[in-house]
Amino acid sequence: MDRELVRQLEALDPKLLGERIRTARVAAGMTQPELGEGSVSAAHISRIERGERRPATKVLIQFAERLRVPIRDLIVGADAVDGRAVLLRVDLAELDLVGGNPQKALTAARAIVDEAASLGSSEVVERARLISATAREALADPSAESDYQELLAEDVSARTRLRAATALSSLRRESGDLSGAIEIARQTLDAVAGAVEVGIDEAVKLQVTLAAALFEAGDEAGAQAICRDALAVAENLDSAAARAAAYWNMSVIQAESGAIDLALDLARRALHLLESQDGVRHLARMRTQLGTILLRADPPHIDEAKSMLDLAGRELEWSSANTVDHARNTLVLARAHFMEDDAERAREHAQRALEMAGDLPLVQMAGLTLLGQVAASSGDVDGARTHYVEAIRVLTGIGADRGAGQMWFDLGNLLDEAGLVDQARDAYRRAASSTGLDVRTQSLRVAVVEGRAGSNA
Secondary structure, eight states: OOHHHHHHHHHSOHHHHHHHHHHHHHHTTOOHHHHTTTTSOHHHHHHHHTTSSOOOHHHHHHHHHHHTSOHHHHHTOOTTSTTHHHHHHHHHHHHHHHTTOHHHHHHHHHHHHHHHHTTTOHHHHHHHHHHHHHHHHHTTOTHHHHHHHHHHHSOOOHHHHHHHHHHHHHHHHHTTOHHHHHHHHHHHHHHTTTOSSOOHHHHHHHHHHHHHHHHHTTOHHHHHHHHHHHHHHHHHHTOHHHHHHHHHHHHHHHHHTTOHHHHHHHHHHHHHHHHTSSOHHHHHHHHHHHHHHHHHSSSOOHHHHHHHHHHHHHHHHTSSOOHHHHHHHHHHHHHHHHHTTOHHHHHHHHHHHHHHHTTOHHHHHHHHHHHHHHHHHTTOHHHHHHHHHHHHHHHHTSOSSHHHHHHHHHHHHHHHHTTOHHHHHHHHHHHHHSTTSOHHHHHHHHHHHHHHHHHHO
């Protein structure tokens, strides 16, 4: 290397040099371990790329040879160092997604995929494809699911695989396909178990996503065990995002189990951690969950819940949230209005949530049931009957699992209160045949309803 290049190298800002090395490495489709193989550790390369270390001249020459770029391009800079402009565009597309503009993010990401493919940069292509799939999910585009499936079917990085699996498993769970959600999560966790570089935050998030599906399927013990393991891993690695995910899902499980005080504590811990992160969508979803738990407290904290839900709604508006996130937040807010005897606002919010829900059975079921309760509270028995019958139609399409069983039981109570004896009896029987419930309790309730029906005959 000539003296002038040596002089320029000595005067070069290490951060700028690190950025050029990283840009060239990404453009070459090379990982940090591959770049430093046999001579420099991945950790040291990471510090070089962040500008915290200046590479020795011999090491820099070795990097240039492996990256197949002139060393002058790394020192002086040149338009020939492909990828930096594309990387910037990927970052901007991701910011559009997080900032609540999924259509703009989708358009940019699809263009980037076409251009980045010619550079041979797998990292750039994977990021753009994941942004594209997430943007489609936010736009309620059904093709998002196939996008995630394609990523999982290909030889992508462990981090991309984990993110795609988490999103796809969540989509399956939201649609009522619990077995599919569980299978995707388990297969992916098994597939990446031996990977050298696994993004631990993503691994923990997939673990707790699996736990949520297991819980809804009736395996409460398995769900809690996975959450505890995930939390232990996150604590050891000092990962705020991973700890928040574990706290969050454990909070849901404890709330469903009736441990409201513990659920509140866990939810508030998760919220505190998420407030220090950049994930606006996750923060808003956590606020929605906390609002749900606050309404279940004894006595319910309605005003605090409404404040939490209103704030979550505003955050969802400018995040990458999908229609399910909006529908759930609106539905919980409708429940809060109903609990404070504001039937009109409860009805408006419940109807709006149903419009957002589309074909998602769990949200549809909750919305229709709430509308039935609102109608019944106003003395509109026919209206309550109509909503409950429609809720039964939706619920019949859900398989026999813990979530469906509990909903059948709750619906049976509401039908019974509305005087719909035959429908209540059928609901209790369906609850008794579902998993994760006390069959003796359900059978007793069926007998009580049948006895009432006999006395009325």
